[in-house]
Amino acid sequence: NAGVTQTPKFRILKIGQSMTLQCAQDMNHNYMYWYRQDPGMGLKLIYYSVGAGITDKGEVPNGYNVSRSTTEDFPLRLELAAPSQTSVYFCASRGQGAPRETQYFGPGTRLLVL
């Protein structure tokens, strides 16, 4: 299993540009998450999904959109990039969502908005 994969690894955007961060998992997990991690700070939940076709907002959803058309993929869309969105973005997945299920993280996408 590849686990959770994310692309790209690093990207520089200009203010106002848009992009999609890709996330895929091959563990047949129902639950998927997007987090952002600012320097020296903890992980903050942006959006999550409990299954294909179902998404919900996390703690910091403004400026982002998600979709979940398949179990495997959970892309994160930035429509109008702002400097405040400079961060490292982590995608994660979990099995049935039961509390004991381990959450597996991808390697992260480092985004710089100038």
Added chain:
Amino acid sequence: KNQVEQSPQSLIILEGKNCTLQCNYTVSPFSNLRWYKQDTGRGPVSLTIMTFSENTKSNGRYTATLDADTKQSSLHITASQLSDSASYICVVSAETGANNLFFGTGTRLTVIP
């Protein structure tokens, strides 16, 4: 309010020494507590998981303890190695809710030769 607090924020120790990281939480209803290790530039990786009935759990040189009464956990690292340099994140799961994971801000550990 469900919260997870970790201390210290950062720590520098000499190679070979031991250290202990702390985690206090107010998550309710409590399900389990995990410690994750996050190497620089990588995603977090689970080290241990502890449920309400477990007081101690070891994973090699890592030993986690849980006091469910005082809602405190610690992660003890024995005979530290340079490869232990990382951030250690405490994550507490609540029993219910799709969004039931609560993250601490982490302790940044640096092991120096």
